[in-house]
Amino acid sequence: MTTKIFIDGGHGTTGIEIADRLADRPELSLITVDEKDRRNMAARRDALNAADIVILCLPDDAARESVSMIDNDNTRVIDASTAHRVADGWTYGFPELEPGHRERLANSRFVANPGCWPTGFLGLVRPLVLAGLLPADWPVTVSGASGYSGGGKAMIAEYEGAEGAPTAFRAYGLSLAHKHVPEMTRYSGLAHPPLFAPAVANAYRGMLVEVPLQLRAMPGTPSPADIHAALAAAYAGSPIVGVTPLADSEAMAQIEVEHVGATDRLSLSVFGNAQSGQARLVATLDNLGKGAAGAAVQNLNILAGLPETAGLRL
Numbered sequence: 001m002t003t004k005i006f007i008d009g010g011h012g013t014t015g016i017e018i019a020d021r022l023a024d025r026p027e028l029s030l031i032t033v034d035e036k037d038r039r040n041m042a043a044r045r046d047a048l049n050a051a052d053i054v055i056l057c058l059p060d061d062a063a064r065e066s067v068s069m070i071d072n073d074n075t076r077v078i079d080a081s082t083a084h085r086v087a088d089g090w091t092y093g094f095p096e097l098e099p100g101h102r103e104r105l106a107n108s109r110f111v112a113n114p115g116c117w118p119t120g121f122l123g124l125v126r127p128l129v130l131a132g133l134l135p136a137d138w139p140v141t142v143s144g145a146s147g148y149s150g151g152g153k154a155m156i157a158e159y160e161g162a163e164g165a166p167t168a169f170r171a172y173g174l175s176l177a178h179k180h181v182p183e184m185t186r187y188s189g190l191a192h193p194p195l196f197a198p199a200v201a202n203a204y205r206g207m208l209v210e211v212p213l214q215l216r217a218m219p220g221t222p223s224p225a226d227i228h229a230a231l232a233a234a235y236a237g238s239p240i241v242g243v244t245p246l247a248d249s250e251a252m253a254q255i256e257v258e259h260v261g262a263t264d265r266l267s268l269s270v271f272g273n274a275q276s277g278q279a280r281l282v283a284t285l286d287n288l289g290k291g292a293a294g295a296a297v298q299n300l301n302i303l304a305g306l307p308e309t310a311g312l313r314l
């Protein structure tokens with residue numbers, strides 16, 4: 001018997017990436033709705049209720065509407081939008097969050113796929129809070145650059161229109177109330193919201209997420225090697241999250257937004273200076289990979305009891 005999947009929003013940027021990863025998987029069958037019917041409520045309702053697992057690749061309001069249209073007790077949901085990431089009754093879809101979280105996900109009916117920025121941020125920060133290296137009340141900053149496909153069809157059209165890209169690089173989130181801050185705060189275990197300073201680069205895909213730390217001011221004055229050791233221990237054996245060996249990052253003069261390419265990997269690096277007591281923690285990922293579609297397929301595999309990396313681009 002196959003597991004029946006429906007991608008609501010399957011004709012958008014994330015939905016197409018997910019469908020690509022589900023092709024050639026005989027253990028799954030995809031329920032589809034014609035592109036012309038993508039906003040047809042009756043067609044969506046039928047598909048939502050016929051599926052074992054639905055993946056919502058929709059704006060927040062439409063994602064809430066889809067959930068409300070499910071009128072059976074069996075269909076399980078993975079929502080790629082921001083709508084349910086800190087909502088009661090939903091499990092946050094970052095299996096690597098902490099020991100035991102993967103098992104929590106496997107037993108969940110409603111899963112909220114993480115935002116792309118929080119994936120990099122939590123990958124770096126959560127293990128440090130758990131290890132007691134980063135105090136929960138530490139004033140944390142996170143910045144970085146994302147490819148423009150992070151803004152979906154509308155931002156792709158803006159950057160690829162007849163006029164050409166509007167700019168090479170722009171900062172945004174200037175009101176300091178970006179929609180990803182609540183999930184970053186809750187799942188990192190920090191007591192206060194991190195100061196989040198995102199930017200968009202003129203690249204289609206890819207992300208570089210950076211957390212700078214003044215180690216010399218932190219309790220116990222951890223060294224860059226201590227930080228690295230905590231990350232390496234947290235992700236030991238992971239086929240998806242890699243921690244750059246310290247000797248390799250010490251030899252690097254730069255790191256690019258395209259570092260992991262179009263893959264579903266999350267790469268974490270510690271660049272530090274033991275003399276100055278400072279470190280720059282850098283996560284690189286594909287916003288459409290581990291930042292969206294890769295994570296959704298990983299969660300689907302976990303929910304369906306299938307090998308966790310099936311269909312992923314590693």
Ligand SMILES: NC(=O)C1=CN([C@@H]2O[C@H](COP(=O)(O)OP(=O)(O)OC[C@H]3O[C@@H](n4cnc5c(N)ncnc54)[C@H](OP(=O)(O)O)[C@@H]3O)[C@@H](O)[C@H]2O)C=CC1
Pocket residue numbers: 008009010011012013014015038039040056057058059060062080081082114115116149150151152153154287288291292
């Ligand atoms: N792009 C990325 O890197 C990431 C995206 N996400 C999230 O994933 C979700 C999808 O994003 P993305 O694929 O980029 O967005 P897109 O804009 O590329 O695609 C959204 C799709 O949803 C359809 N849609 C919009 N409103 C409705 C509606 N009311 N009913 C039915 N279908 C509708 C759109 O159709 P139409 O063409 O008619 O508008 C389109 O096909 C969003 O919540 C986004 O925030 C999460 C992580 C990363």
Ligand SMILES: CC(=O)N[C@@H](CCC(=O)OP(=O)(O)O)C(=O)O
Pocket residue numbers: 080081082114115116117146147148149150151155179180198199200291
């Ligand atoms: C470049 C860009 O604009 N990126 C998007 C985030 C993409 C993402 O993770 O989306 P959701 O949280 O909506 O799922 C943003 O910052 O709003």
